[in-house]
Amino acid sequence: xxxxxxxxxxxxxxxxxxxxxxxxxxxxxxxxxxxxxxxxxxxxxxxxxxxxxxxxxxxxxxxxxxxxxxxxxxxxxxxxxxxxxxxxxxxxxxxxxxxxxxxxxxxxxxxxxxxxxxxxxxxxxxxxxxxxxxxxxxxxxxxxxxxxxxxxxxxxxxxxxxxxxxxxxxxxxxxxxxxxxxxxxxxxxxxxxxxxxxxxxxxxxxxxxxxxxxxxxxxxxxxxxxxxxxxxxxxxxxxxxxxxxxxxxxxxxx
Numbered sequence: 001x002x003x004x005x006x007x008x009x010x011x012x013x014x015x016x017x018x019x020x021x022x023x024x025x026x027x028x029x030x031x032x033x034x035x036x037x038x039x040x041x042x043x044x045x046x047x048x049x050x051x052x053x054x055x056x057x058x059x060x061x062x063x064x065x066x067x068x069x070x071x072x073x074x075x076x077x078x079x080x081x082x083x084x085x086x087x088x089x090x091x092x093x094x095x096x097x098x099x100x101x102x103x104x105x106x107x108x109x110x111x112x113x114x115x116x117x118x119x120x121x122x123x124x125x126x127x128x129x130x131x132x133x134x135x136x137x138x139x140x141x142x143x144x145x146x147x148x149x150x151x152x153x154x155x156x157x158x159x160x161x162x163x164x165x166x167x168x169x170x171x172x173x174x175x176x177x178x179x180x181x182x183x184x185x186x187x188x189x190x191x192x193x194x195x196x197x198x199x200x201x202x203x204x205x206x207x208x209x210x211x212x213x214x215x216x217x218x219x220x221x222x223x224x225x226x227x228x229x230x231x232x233x234x235x236x237x238x239x240x241x242x243x244x245x246x247x248x249x250x251x252x253x254x
Contacts, residue, residue: 001129001149003178003252007034010057010184011224017248018057019221021156021180027126029145029156034248035061044072050118050131051081052158053142054088062089063099066113070102076114080124080131084141086115118143120165134169136160139197146170152254154178159221161197167210176213177254180246182221186229187237201230205237218246 002024007017018032025042028035028049035043043065052058066077079086094101102112118124120135120143128150133143137160144158144166153176157166160182170176184198193200198221199207208217222230222245231245 001147001152001254003154003254005034005246005248005250006037007032007248008180008220008246009224009248010182010221013224015248016224018060019052020058020061023129023147027129029147030058031060031062031065032057033060035065037248040068040072044069046077047075048078048080048126050124050145051079051085052144052156053082053138053140054085055140055159058159059089059093063093063102066102067099070105070112073112076103076111078114078116080116080118082119082133082141082143083117086117089115132169134166136166137163137197144169146173146176148173149254151175152177154180154215154252154254157181157220159184159198161193161199162203162207164210167207171210171212176211176215178252179211179215179217180220181208181217183219183230183234184221184223186226187233201233201237204234208238208241214242217241217243218250219243220246 004022006020006022009016017034019030020032020034021029025045026047030052093099118133120133123130123132130148132146136142136144142158146155182199183204185193185200187200187202190200234243
């Protein structure tokens with residue numbers, strides 16, 4: 001299983017793109033502005049997109065991507081998401097006012113995209129890769145993912161703050177090789193992180209003590225300009241963990 005980081009920032013700017021991960025060459029986790037790193041040929045190969053939640057930094061490129069590949073695919077791209085996320089996409093994005101409804105184009109019998117509801121606690125198996133959804137604690141309904149291929153696995157927290165469900169789900173398995181976990185704010189922004197339901201280093205340190213596994217840990221979704229501060233505070237708060245910043249362009253093989 002190959003994981004390519006298209007975008008992982010908590011904002012945008014020169015060299016910064018919002019969340020999107022490419023799994024092998026046919027699956028996306030989230031569709032933030034990182035999708036812009038893909039060529040047209042690479043976008044055409046995408047068959048499945050797993051969405052963690054509805055916030056714009058995680059869905060911004062979905063409408064543009066399906067429009068770009070419209071004339072080049074013969075099977076619909078499957079959007080795996082919570083029913084809440086699907087409802088929001090249908091009501092507020094693919095509603096003919098903001099963007100065409102590509103779930104009915106070019107026809108209802110042959111659309112460019114279709115929806116597959118996926119709730120926390122459910123799993124989807126795709127050609128030897130198993131995607132397990134875990135409901136986490138964010139300001140809108142959100143799911144994290146644990147992805148396994150054979151005996152190797154990694155997890156992506158999505159946007160979240162203090163919760164037990166994510167860590168309990170990871171501990172339910174025998175191993176975890178790689179963890180991408182969000183840390184959006186620095187410690188001095190604790191009140192803001194609690195209001196927005198994002199981790200800061202102190203809050204993550206409290207929660208990660210629950211994790212029995214010792215994976216490589218990469219911090220993602222940092223607000224632009226705070227990356228080094230967040231890393232320094234995280235290293236101080238979690239000295240027994242192997243921590244690095246996640247960066248766009250990184251590639252992992254499990």
